[in-house]
Amino acid sequence: xxxxxxxxxxxxxxxxxxFTFGLVGFLARRNLIVMFLCAELMLQGxxxxxxxxxxxxxxxxxxxxxxxxxALAAAExxxxxxxxxxxxxxxxxxxxxxxxxxxxxxxxxxxxESAGDEKPPETSWPHLPPAGVLPQDAPExxxxxxxxxxxxxxxxxEAAGRxxx
Amino acid sequence: MLDWxxxxxxLFPLIACLTTLVLGARVLREKSHWPAILGCGLSAICSxxxxxxxxxxxxxxxxxxxxxxxxxxxxxxxxxxxxxxxxQTARKATDDAGRLxxxxxxxxxxxxxxxxxxxxxxxxxxxxxxxxxxLVAIYAAGYxxxxxxxxxxxxxxxxxxxxxxxxxLSANFLELYVFWEAVGLCSYLxxxxxxxxxxxxAAGKKAFVVNRIGDFGFAVGVxxxxxxxxxxxxxxxxxxxxxxxxxxxxxxxxxxxxxxxxLGAVGKSAQFPLHVWLPDAMExxxxxxxxxxxxxxxxxxxxxxxxxxxxxAAAPEAQMVVAFIGGFTALLAALIALTQNDLKxxxxxxxxxxLGYMFLGxxxxxxxxxxxxxxxxxxxxxFKALLxxxxxxxxxxxxxxxxxxxFGGLKTKMPHTYWTFLIGALALAGFPLLSGFWSKDAILSxxxxxxxxxxxxxxxxxxxxxxxxxxxxxxxxxxxxxxxPRLLGMCRPCLYELLLxxxxxxxxxxxxxxxxxxxxxxxxxxxxxxxxxxxAHESPSVMCIPLWVLAGGALALGAALDQHTTxxxxxxxxxxxxxxxxxQQEEHVNAFIMGLSTLLALAxxxxxxxxxxxxxxxPARLAALAGPLTxxxxxxxxxxxxxxxxxxxxxxxxxxxSxxxxxxLIDGLIxxxxxxxxxxxxxxxxxxxxxxxxxxxxxMTLALGVLLWVLLTK
Numbered sequence: 001x002x003x004x005x006x007x008x009x010x011x012x013x014x015x016x017x018x019f020t021f022g023l024v025g026f027l028a029r030r031n032l033i034v035m036f037l038c039a040e041l042m043l044q045g046x047x048x049x050x051x052x053x054x055x056x057x058x059x060x061x062x063x064x065x066x067x068x069x070x071a072l073a074a075a076e077x078x079x080x081x082x083x084x085x086x087x088x089x090x091x092x093x094x095x096x097x098x099x100x101x102x103x104x105x106x107x108x109x110x111x112x113e114s115a116g117d118e119k120p121p122e123t124s125w126p127h128l129p130p131a132g133v134l135p136q137d138a139p140e141x142x143x144x145x146x147x148x149x150x151x152x153x154x155x156x157x158e159a160a161g162r163x164x165x
Numbered sequence: 166m167l168d169w170x171x172x173x174x175x176l177f178p179l180i181a182c183l184t185t186l187v188l189g190a191r192v193l194r195e196k197s198h199w200p201a202i203l204g205c206g207l208s209a210i211c212s213x214x215x216x217x218x219x220x221x222x223x224x225x226x227x228x229x230x231x232x233x234x235x236x237x238x239x240x241x242x243x244x245x246x247x248x249x250x251x252x253q254t255a256r257k258a259t260d261d262a263g264r265l266x267x268x269x270x271x272x273x274x275x276x277x278x279x280x281x282x283x284x285x286x287x288x289x290x291x292x293x294x295x296x297x298x299x300l301v302a303i304y305a306a307g308y309x310x311x312x313x314x315x316x317x318x319x320x321x322x323x324x325x326x327x328x329x330x331x332x333x334l335s336a337n338f339l340e341l342y343v344f345w346e347a348v349g350l351c352s353y354l355x356x357x358x359x360x361x362x363x364x365x366x367a368a369g370k371k372a373f374v375v376n377r378i379g380d381f382g383f384a385v386g387v388x389x390x391x392x393x394x395x396x397x398x399x400x401x402x403x404x405x406x407x408x409x410x411x412x413x414x415x416x417x418x419x420x421x422x423x424x425x426x427x428l429g430a431v432g433k434s435a436q437f438p439l440h441v442w443l444p445d446a447m448e449x450x451x452x453x454x455x456x457x458x459x460x461x462x463x464x465x466x467x468x469x470x471x472x473x474x475x476x477x478a479a480a481p482e483a484q485m486v487v488a489f490i491g492g493f494t495a496l497l498a499a500l501i502a503l504t505q506n507d508l509k510x511x512x513x514x515x516x517x518x519x520l521g522y523m524f525l526g527x528x529x530x531x532x533x534x535x536x537x538x539x540x541x542x543x544x545x546x547x548f549k550a551l552l553x554x555x556x557x558x559x560x561x562x563x564x565x566x567x568x569x570x571x572f573g574g575l576k577t578k579m580p581h582t583y584w585t586f587l588i589g590a591l592a593l594a595g596f597p598l599l600s601g602f603w604s605k606d607a608i609l610s611x612x613x614x615x616x617x618x619x620x621x622x623x624x625x626x627x628x629x630x631x632x633x634x635x636x637x638x639x640x641x642x643x644x645x646x647x648x649x650p651r652l653l654g655m656c657r658p659c660l661y662e663l664l665l666x667x668x669x670x671x672x673x674x675x676x677x678x679x680x681x682x683x684x685x686x687x688x689x690x691x692x693x694x695x696x697x698x699x700x701a702h703e704s705p706s707v708m709c710i711p712l713w714v715l716a717g718g719a720l721a722l723g724a725a726l727d728q729h730t731t732x733x734x735x736x737x738x739x740x741x742x743x744x745x746x747x748x749q750q751e752e753h754v755n756a757f758i759m760g761l762s763t764l765l766a767l768a769x770x771x772x773x774x775x776x777x778x779x780x781x782x783x784p785a786r787l788a789a790l791a792g793p794l795t796x797x798x799x800x801x802x803x804x805x806x807x808x809x810x811x812x813x814x815x816x817x818x819x820x821x822x823s824x825x826x827x828x829x830l831i832d833g834l835i836x837x838x839x840x841x842x843x844x845x846x847x848x849x850x851x852x853x854x855x856x857x858x859x860x861x862x863x864x865m866t867l868a869l870g871v872l873l874w875v876l877l878t879k
Contacts, residue, residue, distance in 0.1 A: 027862055027866065035858075097859075099858075100855065103854055103855045104852075106851070110857055
């Protein structure tokens, strides 16, 4: 039995605990950001285990893999957080069960019993103006009007209209 | 020179058919009748020349002349090709004794050559056929004038004449079968000529389907002939030596072959079980009814049985069946014709009845009977074509109306039609000295003779003439004469005695219904239906001239050819079927039969005059008296209904069942079921795709747990 085994055991226990917390959190929570953090937790648990084994065996391959997974996690975080922003804009909520629409077409929706009848308050959020509109012609920033306002006309059409007038 | 004469006969109508087919619609149009008339006319001239050539032994010394056209196909077994067998086949083919090759040497080869075979039988048929066809073509030029399918009509008529000529000139059974089907096709096309009318289309279909039944029998007969005789050539199959050889080995086989061939003849010649198509075929144009369904095509069955006489001579039971079916049909059709009100239908049933007479003559098995049947065929062609063309002339004038109750008293309006129709009706009724009298009398005396002199059956006399086969055939014949051939439990003389009475009653009925139609149409107060319009006058001369020519034939042909006067016909046909029958010299005038038939004809005409020629209430009272019988006759003995119930409806039900099975079982269960199966299987796991991310994650976790557990506890 190698000498570093008790220390390895400690690392492995911590890694397994991290993975388990992450897994339980991922399954139990519905907030997208918390779920994402839990997924990161699982990833870090696995990374820790890899590094521990690498050190125990005296090879580099586990550590190289851990570096790779870190880079991957960073990219994943960038994409996932951007998606969360978009989803939040559309649903005004971070509850993942709002997005059951991707089920089979003829399946009934799973009702959300824990949420109660109370709907979350209607709130509106600041948004960036659409790209491609001349700054001086941009409509007044009206936070409530973005749904009913007509879409801004393209630049060429507006310019032609002004010349005509 | 003579070969070219023979080749020209079918060539002219073929050229006419092709010319009209190619040029008719665009170039010839209203002149489309010229190729048909010229083709048939030239062909008729050649045929008449041929008859005289055949009739004089100086020009054709042998009774049969065969002109090969081309070799259609040849099937030979392997050993046939292996040896130097080409010479052998040549020798076999020219084996003039006509004996079959030994069974061991017979290697099931088959060689079919399209050839034109002329003997006096086919020459007679040819002359009658082309002559009547020419007259009908001339008549049709007037009758069909202005029809939309004018050129189509003459194309199909020319095709028919060509096919019929080839049928008559066939040199083997397969060639005969091919053109048998070809005339059936032309009949179908011409019956359904006015295909826009549903009745015409249905009649064409019926004619075709009913003929299929008969043709099936004919086909089986041809197969049997090939397996039994190893050849299809008339030359070999109909030679007495070959028949005696086969009869010695397998006596029943000849009978089966005869019955199969006769089934084909029954279909084509509209005899009892299959006669139902002919009256319906009257939906076609009247010249077609005259040419195809009275004079020529329907006599193909008679021709077939006459051609196969050597075979029938070896099967006395088959001959009795032929005679019985013929006599029964003659009586049945005459009974139906009594009450029909459609002029063309009366004539159609009369055709069926007269064809029954011909089969009766053929079935006597005597040389006189066969020549009487062919004689009746020729005279009947003339007077029945005449009657049909006369009916067509009436129909032309009456604007298409053919129901005899709706017109009457046309005597003064249409004098030519009146006189020619009268001649035709007298000939059909068997009025003394007209053609029908002679031929019908010949048939009746042949039946009489068969009933009384049955001791000398033709079989024994034929067998006695053949030295090689006398022992074997004589044995079978003595076996026959011990028990005597029986049909329906009747001995041969009893049967022919019965048939003589049936034929005599038929003769009486024939005279009656013919003159009933005649008096209803031409006598009594003048009645013209409103459809006639300005047409109600005599037909143009292009239609009247053929009527008069045919009337001449109906008047004189019988006396010119009968054995009691010139005897041309009997002499003529003796040569056609050499070797089977000795040329019979007994030329006694059968006064009893002659007196009987004269009496019957006069009685029938007189009865018709009493009932329909004078304004009398007799017909109505008689009809009321014999109510059920009248209804039976009016409804054609309910035969159409019986066939409908026994055959048509079960078949329709079967078809519906098949359709249902196809729809439910094949399409629904098998094809559709297999198609639906993946969908059904896919429906099972569909609920787990519920869109909840946690559910997916849980499923993955659990699956991972199960996997780990399996891996770790192994």
